[in-house]
Structures are given as C-alpha cells and as structure tokens.
Amino acid sequence: MPRTPRTSAKAKDRSSPIQLLTPEGEIVRDNKLPFDPLSADLPALYRDMVMTRRLDTEAIALQRQGELGLWPSLFGQEAAQVGAARALLPNDMVFPTYREHGVAWCRGLDPASLLGLFRGTTLGGWDPADANFNLYTLVIGAQTLHGVGYAMGIVRDLARDLLDTSKGGTGELPAVLVFLGDGALSEGETNEAFIWATTQSLPVVFFCQNNQWAISAPYSVQSTVPVAQRAAGFGLPGVRVDGNDVLACLAATRRALRKARTGGGPTLIEAFTYRRNAHTTADDASRYRESAEEKEWAGKDPIARLHAHLTATGAVEPAFFDEVEAEAKDFAEGLRSRCRALPEPDASLPFEHTYAEMTPELHRQLAHHRAHLASLQETAEHAGDRA
Amino acid sequence: MTTTTLARAINDGLRHALSNDPSVLLLGEDIGRLGGVFRVTDGLRADFGADRVVDTPLGEAGIVGTAVGLAMRGYRPVCEIQFDGFVYPAVNQIITQLAKYRHRSDGRIAMPVVIRIPYGGGIGSIEHHSESPEAYFAHTPGLKVVTCATPDDAFTMIGQAISSDDPVIFLEPKRRYWSKGAVTDAPSLGLHRARTVRDGSDLTLVAYGPLVTPALEVARVAEEEGHSVEVIDLRSLAPLDTATVIASVLRTGRLVVAHEASRTHGIGAEIAARVQEEAFYALEAPVLRVTGYDTPYPPSRLEEEWLPGVERMLAAVDRSLAH
Structure with missing residues (x-):
C-alpha cells in the first residue's frame, strides 16, 4: 500500500511547474493537479521511456554511420512524450512535430517507419490512419492549424451523427493532441490556432514541450513570460508541468483530453523540459550554451527518477530492469537491420503522387527522366565492359 | 438556360455543391452574415447554417491551415480569400502543406481544398485589391490553378473544382463579377481544358x-x-x-x-x-x-x-x- 503522498514543496509557488514525481523518485501531491498514482502503470511507463531513449540512441548511431542523413534527438524529453501519449485513447488523433519519436512509440507505430524520412527513402513513411498519428511536420507551427481543422471536422462529424461511439466505448468525442515546441509559439500560425480553438471551443489539446532551445535561441529570445502564462490572453487555460516528470505529464494531459472530449474546449500544457542533445545531429550545441547547464539537467533525468521510485518502493523485482534493458538491446539490433532494409524509392514516385492523376506534362517529364536514367545505366554498363 | 451575373453563377455553383455533398463547407472572412464583400456567398449561411458557411477569425493562414486539417478528416473545404493581395499570409500553408500533402504522404492523403480568390484590377480600388498572383501558384507543383471568364464557366468550373481531389486555386476576375451571361446545364469542358x-x-x-x-x-x-x-x-x-x-x-x-x-x-x-x-x-x-x-x-x-x-x-x- 503506497503512503499518502506529501504535498510538493513547490506546490505553493504558482509559476513553478507542477511536479508529481520528484527527481529523487518520490511521488508527491499537488492540489492543482489531482492524480491517483494507482491509475498509472509505472513499470510500463518506465519501459516506454527506456525503449524510446534506445530508439533515439540507435538512430543517432545510424546517422553517425551514414545510414541516416539527419536525426532530431528527443534525449531528455522522454517523460514529456510518454506521459502525454499514454493519456490518449485509440480514437484520439495526434499531430506531431518532427521530434515525437516517443509518442510514435506509444501509439504503436512501427519505429522503423520513423527512419525513412531521415534516410531519404520517403517524405512520410507511414499511414496516419494506422495509429491515428499524423505525419511529421517540419515547418514550425504549421501542424497546429491542421490539428485545429481536424478538430473542426470532429465537431461536424458529431453534428452529422457520423461518430461511432460504440467503438470508442466512452460515448465521448475523440480529441486532438497537437505537439509543438517553445519556438513554435512565436509563429503567427500557432497564435491563429489558439484563436480558432478557443473561439470555437474545439476538442484539442496543445502540448508544448518547452525544451528551452529553438536550435541556438534560448527561450528568452521567444518571450519574457512562461509558455503557460501566454495562454491566458487567448482565453486558453494554461497548465505548467515538470516535463521530466512522467506522472505530471500524464495527469495534465489526461485531464485536458477528458475536458476536450466532453465539450470543455482546448487547453495548453507546457511541459518544462530540456533538450539534452543538440537540435539535430547536424547541430553543435557547444557553440551557444554552457556545459554547466547541460550537467544541471542531466541531474533531472526523467528515467532515473522513475527508476529510483520503482526501486525504493519495491514495486518491481530487480530483474525487471535487466529484462527491459535486454528488450531494448534486442530492439536496437532489429532497428539497425530494418533501417538498412528500408526499400529504396522508385524514381517515378514523385511524379505519381504530385496529383491524383498525372498531368500530360508530368507524363512527358517522367518519360524524359526514364530515358535519362536508362542512358546513365547504359553508360555505367559500358564503363563496366571496358574495365 | 438562365441569364445571370458571374458572381451569382458562383453562388449558384456553391449552393449546388453544398446541397449535393454534406462534406462541402465554406470558410472565410465575412462570408456568412455579410455574404462576402462581393456578395458571392450571399444567402448561403441562412440556408446551410453557420457550421457549413463559417465566418472565420481574421487570419488567412488560419483559414487555409484549418482547411488542410478538415480535408484530413474527410471534408471538402472551400476557402474564400477576401482579395488577391491578402492571400500572402496563407502562402506558407498553401505551398509547404496544402500543395505537398499528397506527395509527402506517398499518395495516401488527398487535399480536396478549393481556394477562391477575387483577382485582377480595373475596379478603381486601393492598394492590395487589384493584384494578379496566379504565377506564384501555377509555379507550385501540387496545386491546380484555374480561372473563369463567363458566368457559364463560373458555375461549371466551381463545381468541378470542388469535386477535384487536388487543391485548386480558383481565381475569380472581380471586374467581371457583374457581367451577365447565359448559364447552361449542358455538359461542359473538363476543368483543365482551354x-x-x-x-x-x-x-x-x-x-x-x-x-x-x-x-x-x-x-x-x-x-x-x-x-x-x-x-x-x-x-x-x-x-x-x-x-x-x-x-x-x-x-x-x-x-x-x-x-x-x-x-x-x-x-x-x-x-x-x-x-x-x-x-x-x-x-x-x-x-x-x-x-x-x-x-x-x-x-x-x-x-x-x-x-x-x-x-x-x-x-x-x-x-x-x-x-
């Protein structure tokens, strides 16, 4: 039987992020965000975070080996992504940025399919309908409006009796969970998304991972007030949680999604976290930030604190950690070979998918391109003959 | 066969589409209560409701960006941009998202979105109200760009554009809005034929x-x-x-x-x-x-x-x- 959690020491400070799991691994209470720890499967959350980190580590290695052109690392943001994603129901729809590898993992998306975009074999890589997880969006903030439009569609589906509530089993609307970063809040489109969502009271939750860095720009370049506080001007409820605390992220997202599904309108959640790696594998963070800051955040590691909690409370057998580690190792090996096995795209691909049907001009250009490829092939064969 | 203005012919075409397909909806600034600054959507909100003829907040990127999301959910949005010179805030959504979604999704996601834009000069208007931005869009793979010159084509082409599974920039020659002509139900040319x-x-x-x-x-x-x-x-x-x-x-x-x-x-x-x-x-x-x-x-x-x-x-x- 778990002890009754004590009230968080930080709970009285209004601007500090809500915390339900301390860096030392203690579950605490905060009246601003009621949460029953028994409602969370803590070992499963731990496993999700470990697997997510392993996916990230492996992808970085694949980039270093030349198998991927680029990789945007989520290192340090595992709790924010796993906590948010585990609050979702299957019918909810997710609009990610390009860094939500942990959310993809929790949605059950095949992790190898995330790699195609960064390997250059595709611009997408999966069917968004398979796991209700949209394609990655690289243009900062653009997806916020797509999520809002999708939510406009859900509301209209309801009005047209198109929602099969028997499948969801909840009798509630599906909700939309839109991911964004702190940099995206400076984009006009994000601000328009907030306006559309609030004035139409749409079933959408904006989950902002404030990792404090937009490539080289610290948060102070974007704004002088915390993310969650900026919501108030839009009439949008804002919640600020410790983004390295998987329970706070889970609790806040659950509450916001439930509100959205029952007609209560949108919420903005700020998960205050830290991008522990550079922006992408092409970036060099040492050019713009201090290693002391990186060390400080290493001490707030999201996985370590849940590990500490599970160990201290004896919630799992010691063998559990070894099992998860072994599973992650197997997974990484499989991911490596599956990355190398990703099919090469056919040269006709861009021509075929620009329009529903190829235009006469595109037919002409494709024929020209095929002839060009054939001549290259012929030249190569001639060169081979001479050798 | 009836004789009507070009603006009225588009109105009739929109009404036809709204009546025949419940997934069609109109988005734009001042298109509902007011009926649009050129009255092209006059009366449609009264007949089809505020959920289908949507008076949006004042943001062109928002209009097109939400249309992209609606299309993903199975809708066929028809956006109105109030004037040619006001389309530019939406250009990011049009070029990086709307035009590319079919391609970037390996053909899985269609974008049946129409963007109506009154364009061109000749009405004695002020700055930004008389422009002809067609080449920007025609230069963008993934977009289709059409324009009508007569009420007959206006009626037929708006319907064809809404039926298209590709995004269509639908340019309306604003100085011809009040030109009258015959509108027929006769089978017309394909949308992309001269x-x-x-x-x-x-x-x-x-x-x-x-x-x-x-x-x-x-x-x-x-x-x-x-x-x-x-x-x-x-x-x-x-x-x-x-x-x-x-x-x-x-x-x-x-x-x-x-x-x-x-x-x-x-x-x-x-x-x-x-x-x-x-x-x-x-x-x-x-x-x-x-x-x-x-x-x-x-x-x-x-x-x-x-x-x-x-x-x-x-x-x-x-x-x-x-x-």
Whole structure:
C-alpha cells in the first residue's frame, strides 16, 4: 500500500511547474493537479521511456554511420512524450512535430517507419490512419492549424451523427493532441490556432514541450513570460508541468483530453523540459550554451527518477530492469537491420503522387527522366565492359 | 438556360455543391452574415447554417491551415480569400502543406481544398485589391490553378473544382463579377481544358479571366481591318492545356498572349517557351506578350492605361502581322 503522498514543496509557488514525481523518485501531491498514482502503470511507463531513449540512441548511431542523413534527438524529453501519449485513447488523433519519436512509440507505430524520412527513402513513411498519428511536420507551427481543422471536422462529424461511439466505448468525442515546441509559439500560425480553438471551443489539446532551445535561441529570445502564462490572453487555460516528470505529464494531459472530449474546449500544457542533445545531429550545441547547464539537467533525468521510485518502493523485482534493458538491446539490433532494409524509392514516385492523376506534362517529364536514367545505366554498363 | 451575373453563377455553383455533398463547407472572412464583400456567398449561411458557411477569425493562414486539417478528416473545404493581395499570409500553408500533402504522404492523403480568390484590377480600388498572383501558384507543383471568364464557366468550373481531389486555386476576375451571361446545364469542358472562343486563321490570341472580353473585342476590330484572329480562353493555368494552343498556332503561325499579371516569369513566358518547343517551324513571327508591367500595381488613377486593354492588344496583333 503506497503512503499518502506529501504535498510538493513547490506546490505553493504558482509559476513553478507542477511536479508529481520528484527527481529523487518520490511521488508527491499537488492540489492543482489531482492524480491517483494507482491509475498509472509505472513499470510500463518506465519501459516506454527506456525503449524510446534506445530508439533515439540507435538512430543517432545510424546517422553517425551514414545510414541516416539527419536525426532530431528527443534525449531528455522522454517523460514529456510518454506521459502525454499514454493519456490518449485509440480514437484520439495526434499531430506531431518532427521530434515525437516517443509518442510514435506509444501509439504503436512501427519505429522503423520513423527512419525513412531521415534516410531519404520517403517524405512520410507511414499511414496516419494506422495509429491515428499524423505525419511529421517540419515547418514550425504549421501542424497546429491542421490539428485545429481536424478538430473542426470532429465537431461536424458529431453534428452529422457520423461518430461511432460504440467503438470508442466512452460515448465521448475523440480529441486532438497537437505537439509543438517553445519556438513554435512565436509563429503567427500557432497564435491563429489558439484563436480558432478557443473561439470555437474545439476538442484539442496543445502540448508544448518547452525544451528551452529553438536550435541556438534560448527561450528568452521567444518571450519574457512562461509558455503557460501566454495562454491566458487567448482565453486558453494554461497548465505548467515538470516535463521530466512522467506522472505530471500524464495527469495534465489526461485531464485536458477528458475536458476536450466532453465539450470543455482546448487547453495548453507546457511541459518544462530540456533538450539534452543538440537540435539535430547536424547541430553543435557547444557553440551557444554552457556545459554547466547541460550537467544541471542531466541531474533531472526523467528515467532515473522513475527508476529510483520503482526501486525504493519495491514495486518491481530487480530483474525487471535487466529484462527491459535486454528488450531494448534486442530492439536496437532489429532497428539497425530494418533501417538498412528500408526499400529504396522508385524514381517515378514523385511524379505519381504530385496529383491524383498525372498531368500530360508530368507524363512527358517522367518519360524524359526514364530515358535519362536508362542512358546513365547504359553508360555505367559500358564503363563496366571496358574495365 | 438562365441569364445571370458571374458572381451569382458562383453562388449558384456553391449552393449546388453544398446541397449535393454534406462534406462541402465554406470558410472565410465575412462570408456568412455579410455574404462576402462581393456578395458571392450571399444567402448561403441562412440556408446551410453557420457550421457549413463559417465566418472565420481574421487570419488567412488560419483559414487555409484549418482547411488542410478538415480535408484530413474527410471534408471538402472551400476557402474564400477576401482579395488577391491578402492571400500572402496563407502562402506558407498553401505551398509547404496544402500543395505537398499528397506527395509527402506517398499518395495516401488527398487535399480536396478549393481556394477562391477575387483577382485582377480595373475596379478603381486601393492598394492590395487589384493584384494578379496566379504565377506564384501555377509555379507550385501540387496545386491546380484555374480561372473563369463567363458566368457559364463560373458555375461549371466551381463545381468541378470542388469535386477535384487536388487543391485548386480558383481565381475569380472581380471586374467581371457583374457581367451577365447565359448559364447552361449542358455538359461542359473538363476543368483543365482551354476553350477556343472565336475561330480565326491569321493569328492566335491567348487570354484568360478578365482579359477574355477585351480579347474578343480585339478580334472583332481586327476583322474589320481584314485580319482573322483566333481567341483562346486558357481557363486552366496549371496544368496548361498546351495542346489546344499549339494546335492553333500550327494553323495561324502567330501568337499573342495577354494577362494582367506582370510580364517577367509570367504565364505568357511559359506559353511562349512551350510553343517554340513544339511549333517552332510553324511560327511566322516572334511570340508577343501584352501584360501588366514589372511594377507593383499602380494607383487606380493610372490603372486604365497600365492594364493591358484592347488598344495594347491590337498594337501587338499589328506588330505580329507585320512580320
């Protein structure tokens, strides 16, 4: 039987992020965000975070080996992504940025399919309908409006009796969970998304991972007030949680999604976290930030604190950690070979998918391109003959 | 067959689409209660409700961005951009998202979105209200760009655009909104076909949208002078129906292209390039362009002479025939 959690020491400070799991691994209470720890499967959350980190580590290695052109690392943001994603129901729809590898993992998306975009074999890589997880969006903030439009569609589906509530089993609307970063809040489109969502009271939750860095720009370049506080001007409820605390992220997202599904309108959640790696594998963070800051955040590691909690409370057998580690190792090996096995795209691909049907001009250009490829092939064969 | 204005014909086409397909909805600024600043959506909110004729907040990126999301959920949004010069805040959504979604999803996600834009000059308006932005969109793979010149085409083409599974930029020649013409239910041309609106044998004059009417006047005057001018209404700017234009030039040997948009890198340049590729030996004279100049749109007191009209087109016809 778990002890009754004590009230968080930080709970009285209004601007500090809500915390339900301390860096030392203690579950605490905060009246601003009621949460029953028994409602969370803590070992499963731990496993999700470990697997997510392993996916990230492996992808970085694949980039270093030349198998991927680029990789945007989520290192340090595992709790924010796993906590948010585990609050979702299957019918909810997710609009990610390009860094939500942990959310993809929790949605059950095949992790190898995330790699195609960064390997250059595709611009997408999966069917968004398979796991209700949209394609990655690289243009900062653009997806916020797509999520809002999708939510406009859900509301209209309801009005047209198109929602099969028997499948969801909840009798509630599906909700939309839109991911964004702190940099995206400076984009006009994000601000328009907030306006559309609030004035139409749409079933959408904006989950902002404030990792404090937009490539080289610290948060102070974007704004002088915390993310969650900026919501108030839009009439949008804002919640600020410790983004390295998987329970706070889970609790806040659950509450916001439930509100959205029952007609209560949108919420903005700020998960205050830290991008522990550079922006992408092409970036060099040492050019713009201090290693002391990186060390400080290493001490707030999201996985370590849940590990500490599970160990201290004896919630799992010691063998559990070894099992998860072994599973992650197997997974990484499989991911490596599956990355190398990703099919090469056919040269006709861009021509075929620009329009529903190829235009006469595109037919002409494709024929020209095929002839060009054939001549290259012929030249190569001639060169081979001479050798 | 009924006679109506071009604006009313679009209204009828929208009404038809809203009646026949529950997934169609209209998004735009002032399109509901007011019926649009040109009244093109007049009465539709009263008949189809505020959920289907949506008065949006004032943000063009928001209008197009939410249309992308609605399309993902199975809807067919028709966006109205209030004036040509106000489309630019939406250009990011149009070019990076709307135009690319089918491609980036390996063909899985269609974007059946129409963006209606009143365009062109000639109504004595203030800055940003008289522009011709078609080349920006026609240069973007993934978009289709069409424009109507008559009420009949306006009615038919808006319906075809809404039925299209590709995003369509639907350009409405605002100075023709009040022009009347017959609207028929007769089967029409495909959305991306040009139409020969007047047969001729000496010279081909290609125009579209607001300049089709003056082009026909040019052909009438030229006939009095003993010259037979064929007039083609391009109708679709992307894709271009080059086959119709080239077939005509192979017969006439002479080509003049007219548009209000500025000259350099414009639609006329593309047509000239295609014609010299495919009808080089049929040409009796260089391909000539009659266009707006390479300046921002002028103050309205200057627009009558700045815009390509009958006189400038006739001068180009004479220059071509002099070869």
